Amino acid sequence: MxxxxxxxxxxxxxxxxxxxxxxxxxxxxxxxxxxxxxxxxxxxxxxxxxxxxxxxxxxxxxxxxxxxxxxxxxxxxxxxxxxxxxxxxxxxxxxxxxxxxxxxxxxxxxxxxxxxxxxxxxxxxxxxxxxxxxxxxxxxxxxxxxxxxxxxxxxxxxxxxxxxxxxxxxxxxxxxxxxxxxxxxxxxRDDAKDEQWRISGSGKLDSYGLAFLRGLWNWRDKEAEAWDRPSFMVAPNRQLIEWSIALSEGRRVDLPNHFRSDRVKRYKEMLATIEAMPKEEWPARPVIKRRKRDREFDEKVDSLISTRNKTAEDLDIDGSLIASRAVIEMIAANEASPEDLLMNWQRQLLNL
The missing domain is CATH 3.30.420.10 (Ribonuclease H-like superfamily/Ribonuclease H)
Structure with a gap:
């Protein structure tokens, strides 16, 4: 050492x-x-x-x-x-x-x-x-x-x-x-991301549910910091989503019995703040641009997938190494150029 x-x-x-x-x-x-x-x-x-x-x-x-x-x-x-x-x-x-x-x-x-x-x-x-x-x-x-x-x-x-x-x-x-x-x-990569509370599963929440999720995330973060333990030890992300759905639907969510009384008190104070929050302060749901799918798009995706799979089989490597389906769909929809999404060797294998 x-x-x-x-x-x-x-x-x-x-x-x-x-x-x-x-x-x-x-x-x-x-x-x-x-x-x-x-x-x-x-x-x-x-x-x-x-x-x-x-x-x-x-x-x-x-x-x-x-x-x-x-x-x-x-x-x-x-x-x-x-x-x-x-x-x-x-x-x-x-x-x-x-x-x-x-x-x-x-x-x-x-x-x-x-x-x-x-x-x-x-x-x-x-x-x-x-x-x-x-x-x-x-x-x-x-x-x-x-x-x-x-x-x-x-x-x-x-x-x-x-x-x-x-x-x-x-x-x-x-x-x-x-x-x-x-x-x-x-x-x-920027490690200081904004809105880290928008975790996997948050897309299913409405604005009121997002308000609860943001409140729960910040409450959990402060509790974890005071305890000096990872945040998942207070509550995992999956539980935050479940609680947010229930609270936005007007259902009561009680914390586990082993939680200390001061932690429960801060939780209830957080809920009261969210419930009193004006609608205009609720987080907005992200605007998702819907991709136009037509015959030309589908044919282009199918062609690129076919080329990728045949090439990967010949090389005996995983097809996702050449290009993921998500990347192929972005190229087929002209949302980005192959040069922006793929490396030189990947483009060559796909004839792009």
Whole structure:
């Protein structure tokens, strides 16, 4: 476990000297299942033949890692989450990030979780025993340490195998473009979204129901923050939708018996505020533009789907890698150009 900035700098200097180039693999662990505000709790890192754990909870200055990553080739698996964590920590991303999951899928591997790939390439079965562990606690158990190190132990060798397979099949350019696109999406994503309370299922609510949903969301958020627990531990999203429907229909919703009296009191105060709210302050339902479906549209969709499926079958890859149905329908409806929605290699396979 590297727990000081000096140790971190020394280790990274040695890695560069051993390899002569900067190639590493990274994974991260956070405490989103245990705290209100997610924190980066652990960084698993391998380079120069060594696997180590870096402790961001103990290290005041992680800038040596930031500087190292900026001109390194960084391998990850299912990189979206880990890139998001690095972006929050360093406010930027490494220039080159390769994702073993993307590469394996482009090779036609059907089961592409990290454990699946380690078993596929190395015939080793990894333990899943610490998947939901509290990574914010110290010290880490030996079981947690082994689990964490295994998240990066095989990535560099696996990456070499995947690259060799991609080059053999002539798909390496697809891989690099796909990784660059995934990286750009994370870099451009706005984490401070407005109206986060508009969760899945909110589309079925009328304006009055949306007013209750917004109130419930904000009440839950404050309760979770005061408790320092994830919001789903107060009430899951599904329950917020169910309560909003019931309340908008005039039905009474009582909180579970185990809720503390002060939490119930704040809940009732929130309901009273919503019930007294003027209609003009209720949230508006989003305006959904209905797509015009006609024979020409259907024929274009069918043609593109047919081309995609035939091509995917020939390549032995998942058709959604080439284009999802939603994207195909947007192109058929002229709602966006193929250049805006698809990568170069995807457009070529679809003859667009």
């Amino acid at each position: 590297i727990s000081t900035s000096q140790q971190l700098q020394q280790f990274l200097d040695n890695c560069t000297k051993i390899d002569g180039q900067k190639i590493c693999a990274i994974d991260t662990e956070a405490d989103s299942l245990h705290r209100y505000k997610e924190s980066l709790c652990l960084i698993q890192f391998t380079a120069g033949g060594e696997c180590v754990l870096i402790d961001p909870l103990a290290i005041e200055d992680l800038s040596p890692l930031d500087h190292y990553l900026m001109d390194a080739t960084v391998w990850m698996h299912g990189a979206d989450y880990d890139m998001t964590m690095l972006k929050r920590e360093f406010e930027r991303l490494p220039k080159t990030v390769y994702d073993t999951q993307i590469g394996a899928r482009l090779l036609g591997v059907k089961k592409f979780g990290l454990g699946n790939l380690v078993e596929h390439y190395f015939d080793i079965v990894l333990s899943k025993s610490s998947q939901k562990a509290d990574w914010g606690k110290r010290p880490l158990s030996e079981k947690m340490i082994d689990y964490a190190l295994n998240d990066v132990r095989y990535l560099l060798e696996m990456g070499d195998m995947i690259v060799a397979g991609l080059k053999e099949k002539g798909r390496y350019d697809w891989f690099t473009e796909s990784c660059e696109t995934a990286q750009s999406k994370v870099a451009e």
